[in-house]
Amino acid sequence: MNTIGSSRNPRLAPCLASVLILVWSMYRADAAVEGAPEGTATPEAPVKPSIGEVLRLIDVGPYHVPPLPLITNQNYARSSADVEPFGAVKPFKEHFLTQMEYTGPGRAIPEPEHVESVKIGFLGPIMPTVSVATGGKSHEEVLGIAMLRGARLAIEQANAQGGYHRRKIPFELVVRNDNGLWGASGNEIVSMAYKDHVWAILGTIDGANTHIAIRVALKAELPMMTTGDLDPTYIETNIPWVFRNISDDRQQNYLLVDYLLRKLDYQRVAIIRSSNRYGRFGVREIRDGSRRLGRPVVIEMAYRVGETDFTMQLERIRESHPDAVIHWGNAIEGARVLNQMRAMGLRQPFLACDRCVSDEFVRLAGANADGVICTYPWNPTREDPKLEAFRKAFRERWGAESDTYAAHAYDGMNLFIWAIQTAGLNRAKIRDVLAHRPDPFPGVTGDIPLSAVLDDAGEVFLTRHENGQWRYYSRQDWEIPRGRVINTMRVEREQASAP
Amino acid sequence: MSIMKSLCVFPHSFGCPAALLALCLLPVRTLAGEPGPAASPADPGLPYVYTEWEHLTVKDGLPNDHIFAVKADGPRVWIGTENGFALYDTRTRKVRSWNEKDGLPWRVVAGIDVDRRTGEIWLALFGGGLARFSAGRFDHYHQLNSGLVNDVVYGVAVIGDEVWAATTAGASRYNTVKDKWDIYTEQNAPMEEIWNYGVSARDGKVFLAIWGSGILEFDLATERWKNYVDPDGEMEIDLYRDDGIPHVITTGVSYVDKILWASTYFGACRYDGRHWRGFFTHEGGTPSDFNNAARGRSAHECWYCTDKGVGAIVDFETDTWVVYRMDPDTHEGIAQIRRAGKILKTVRSPRGIPHNYALWADFDGNDVWVGTSKGLGWARGTDYYPRLKPASPQTTAANTSP
Numbered sequence: 043m044n045t046i047g048s049s050r051n052p053r054l055a056p057c058l059a060s061v062l063i064l065v066w067s068m069y070r071a072d073a074a075v076e077g078a079p080e081g082t083a084t085p086e087a088p089v090k091p092s093i094g095e096v097l098r099l100i101d102v103g104p105y106h107v108p109p110l111p112l113i114t115n116q117n118y119a120r121s122s123a124d125v126e127p128f129g130a131v132k133p134f135k136e137h138f139l140t141q142m143e144y145t146g147p148g149r150a151i152p153e154p155e156h157v158e159s160v161k162i163g164f165l166g167p168i169m170p171t172v173s174v175a176t177g178g179k180s181h182e183e184v185l186g187i188a189m190l191r192g193a194r195l196a197i198e199q200a201n202a203q204g205g206y207h208r209r210k211i212p213f214e215l216v217v218r219n220d221n222g223l224w225g226a227s228g229n230e231i232v233s234m235a236y237k238d239h240v241w242a243i244l245g246t247i248d249g250a251n252t253h254i255a256i257r258v259a260l261k262a263e264l265p266m267m268t269t270g271d272l273d274p275t276y277i278e279t280n281i282p283w284v285f286r287n288i289s290d291d292r293q294q295n296y297l298l299v300d301y302l303l304r305k306l307d308y309q310r311v312a313i314i315r316s317s318n319r320y321g322r323f324g325v326r327e328i329r330d331g332s333r334r335l336g337r338p339v340v341i342e343m344a345y346r347v348g349e350t351d352f353t354m355q356l357e358r359i360r361e362s363h364p365d366a367v368i369h370w371g372n373a374i375e376g377a378r379v380l381n382q383m384r385a386m387g388l389r390q391p392f393l394a395c396d397r398c399v400s401d402e403f404v405r406l407a408g409a410n411a412d413g414v415i416c417t418y419p420w421n422p423t424r425e426d427p428k429l430e431a432f433r434k435a436f437r438e439r440w441g442a443e444s445d446t447y448a449a450h451a452y453d454g455m456n457l458f459i460w461a462i463q464t465a466g467l468n469r470a471k472i473r474d475v476l477a478h479r480p481d482p483f484p485g486v487t488g489d490i491p492l493s494a495v496l497d498d499a500g501e502v503f504l505t506r507h508e509n510g511q512w513r514y515y516s517r518q519d520w521e522i523p524r525g526r527v528i529n530t531m532r533v534e535r536e537q538a539s540a541p
Numbered sequence: 542m543s544i545m546k547s548l549c550v551f552p553h554s555f556g557c558p559a560a561l562l563a564l565c566l567l568p569v570r571t572l573a574g575e576p577g578p579a580a581s582p583a584d585p586g587l588p589y590v591y592t593e594w595e596h597l598t599v600k601d602g603l604p605n606d607h608i609f610a611v612k613a614d615g616p617r618v619w620i621g622t623e624n625g626f627a628l629y630d631t632r633t634r635k636v637r638s639w640n641e642k643d644g645l646p647w648r649v650v651a652g653i654d655v656d657r658r659t660g661e662i663w664l665a666l667f668g669g670g671l672a673r674f675s676a677g678r679f680d681h682y683h684q685l686n687s688g689l690v691n692d693v694v695y696g697v698a699v700i701g702d703e704v705w706a707a708t709t710a711g712a713s714r715y716n717t718v719k720d721k722w723d724i725y726t727e728q729n730a731p732m733e734e735i736w737n738y739g740v741s742a743r744d745g746k747v748f749l750a751i752w753g754s755g756i757l758e759f760d761l762a763t764e765r766w767k768n769y770v771d772p773d774g775e776m777e778i779d780l781y782r783d784d785g786i787p788h789v790i791t792t793g794v795s796y797v798d799k800i801l802w803a804s805t806y807f808g809a810c811r812y813d814g815r816h817w818r819g820f821f822t823h824e825g826g827t828p829s830d831f832n833n834a835a836r837g838r839s840a841h842e843c844w845y846c847t848d849k850g851v852g853a854i855v856d857f858e859t860d861t862w863v864v865y866r867m868d869p870d871t872h873e874g875i876a877q878i879r880r881a882g883k884i885l886k887t888v889r890s891p892r893g894i895p896h897n898y899a900l901w902a903d904f905d906g907n908d909v910w911v912g913t914s915k916g917l918g919w920a921r922g923t924d925y926y927p928r929l930k931p932a933s934p935q936t937t938a939a940n941t942s943p
Contacts, residue, residue: 103869104896104915105867105869105872105896105897105915106869107869107897118777119777127773127775127777127778127780128773128775128778128780131780133773133778133779133780134778134779134780134781134782134819134821135778135779135782135787135807135808135821135823136777136778137776137777137778137779137788137807138776138777142831143848144848145848145849145897145898146848146896146898146914146915147606147896147898147914147915148914225690225691225693225708225709225710225711225735225736228668228691228692228693228709228710229668229691229692229693232649232667232668232692232693233668236648236649236668250734253734253736253752253753254693254709254710254736257709257736257738257752258667258668258693258709261609261651261667274776275753275776278776278777279752279790279806280790280806280807280830280831281806532778
């Protein structure tokens with residue numbers, strides 16, 4: 043178990059630290075035990091250093107790595123045994139079970155003397171553009187603007203409370219458009235890292251552009267958090283600088299598969315999705331999970347973003363006689379697909395990704411929206427004074443209702459603000475306090491526990507459009523079963539994972 | 542005492558202190574300069590260990606300590622940093638540096654290659670495009686004035702008349718004689734993703750390490766591509782050790798003596814055209830699975846730059862490694878000779894690599910250059926020998942642990 047680096051104290055201290063951490067690391071962090079109440083699974087260790095202790099430990103010179111205990115999971119992403127890849131074979135190696143370390147010299151960089159504001163970067167699709175990565179004309183501006191508003195609201199509130207407390211200077215949002223054309227997001231991150239000297243970056247939504255951005259963040263050694271990219275592979279990169287505060291499509295896929303196959307016992311599920319990365323990677327665990335459960339997706343059809351006629355795809359789907367149809371793409375195409383399905387007489391249940399939980403989808407789908415079921419990364423209808431206060435503040439500031447992109451950006455930016463207030467102006471230390479925060483961050487979207495890969499390990503939901511509104515259901519609410527989750531690393535099991 | 546010292550600085554390298562102690566108490570082999578008795582299958586001998594290290598930092602005139610790239614060209618050593626470009630002359634021991642005020646188009650230099658025929662230096666500028674440094678002048682190639690596909694350039698390689706650039710949105714190929722650019726993306730190459738990370742060119746082949754797309758091989762004679770991806774196709778596991786590259790996210794590639802060495806953040810590997818071999822930390826050779834770069838020296842030797850030191854596999858056939866790290870307390874160099882998962886010997890030296898976060902390596906004859914996030918290391922290998930040399934039982938090396 044690789045849990046610590048070197049200590050700043052010579053000779054004896056590292057040995058003692060190593061023993062202590064070794065003992066700690068043997069205390070497994072997963073709570074995703076078979077039979078544990080849903081939503082309580084947390085990757086946090088029962089005993090973690092307080093934030094004060096973290097700050098003490100990370101006060102090291104350029105050559106030392108602080109002996110911080112690393113989050114260790116026993117099961118990646120709470121995957122049930124019957125959907126684990128190559129379940130009949132014990133893999134040679136498993137990734138993403140132990141938290142990555144940052145071992146560079148960045149912690150020793152002193153806080154700059156002359157700073158007029160604390161800059162935090164924002165990268166999001168806020169202006170129309172032509173995007174190769176997203177398949178033509180950009181289409182995510184609505185989401186990006188909501189994200190920007192949430193982030194800006196957090197900054198403004200922090201400044202109203204005195205800004206950066208140590209220096210009594212304001213936070214400043216450095217805003218860049220996520221232009222997907224020819225990898226331009228990479229250029230923007232470089233610019234923010236080396237010209238604007240931001241301390242952290244929040245962004246973005248498109249999976250391809252986010253991947254480009256995090257590669258730059260790794261080299262520039264800059265914390266980066268996505269609050270709107272649900273691509274599971276974003277976090278599956280082993281970069282110690284990246285975070286996500288929204289539950290990803292893997293978790294939503296798992297819930298959808300469990301609902302359709304385990305609870306409803308459907309045999310034939312069809313997929314129609316956008317041809318871009320969002321659609322391609324968004325359904326991956328549906329496709330793989332269904333196959334591993336012995337009921338492979340009967341057909342998977344793709345369309346270009348912006349498409350208006352889905353006749354060809356839906357005819358093929360009709361010929362496959364599905365029990366249900368899953369759509370993974372934007373709200374506008376989702377509504378069009380649904381309407382054309384119904385017009386063609388296809389009456390199968392229509393299920394979709396969280397992007398279809400939008401006013402635009404409901405408006406376009408009209409009466410067809412009734413009964414549509416979508417996955418969702420959180421429960422926005424739960425009673426929480428923080429959430430109500432956020433909604434009120436958002437409404438007053440922007441004259442509009444907040445959505446999931448705004449709420450998660452608000453949480454993500456508040457996480458950064460908390461980390462900067464706590465760690466000071468040092469990118470490595472900002473990373474450290476985020477990565478080693480002892481308790482889940484209490485966001486307006488709920489508590490945000492981070493897994494070993496610094497991904498949001500919170501609960502996901504299903505939502506159904508009923509009588510003109512979305513109603514949210516947990517796994518327990520609908521008594522959706524899940525497969526057996528084995529809380530032991532696959533490489534340590536007696537047998538391969540398949541039961 | 543020194544054995545205990547070695548124990549303490551690498552607490553996470555070993556699962557059990559007792560086992561470690563037992564390993565370190567194994568009979569210490571010597572590093573003799575002269576060949577010893579003939580090696581037997583049970584005693585294949587020991588590798589050369591670099592113990593003479595010099596450091597170059599901002600104190601010596603470097604523009605920045607964060608070394609992204611180094612390219613040795615005889616006595617001239619070109620250095621790419623996070624804030625400038627530099628030349629170190631090993632004869633005069635002087636550093637000359639360039640930054641934007643000196644004409645360098647962009648200060649972050651992520652890759653360097655030398656056109657041996659013209660002496661021109663090509664620079665991969667991280668966020669600034671591509672630059673040619675010739676006769677004291679920088680020529681700047683970027684997205685708006687050339688066929689460079691993106692300005693975030695991670696690596697550059699020169700082969701014949703061509704310059705290849707690995708960018709974050711595809712690869713660009715520039716024929717310097719014909720002034721012709723080609724762009725390779727998912728449209729015309731088997732790139733599942735276009736996020737190029739590293740490039741290596743030799744013997745009529747160009748290899749691209751691509752984040753999310755494994756490794757691509759381009760044959761210059763036939764203009765054909767061949768792709769290598771993780772055979773299991775899964776992000777969260779490596780199904781078999783020796784079935785291909787460990788992960789589809791590759792970070793570095795180095796082609797030498799018809800051997801392909803590759804690095805990822807999930808392990809490393811070697812490919813001889815028929816067989817793959819994976820290298821992973823838990824098997825005891827390399828110090829970390831987080832590999833920033835791979836630099837092959839021969840068919841037998843490759844230096845992997847990791848976040849926990851340098852793992853140099855120095856004799857592939859016997860799975861013999863030398864792991865170079867620095868003691869963060871004393872700044873002494875620590876080299877461990879490892880074979881098949883066992884530590885054969887620990888060698889300490891007054892200096893080692895400048896920092897354990899290693900980013901790049903290059904070879905210059907017997908010498909090695911290692912770029913780290915806190916300075917550049919120059920390992921002098923006066924008596925360097927490749928692979929292994931049978932140990933001489935009656936000699937005691939000066940650089941072994943007392």
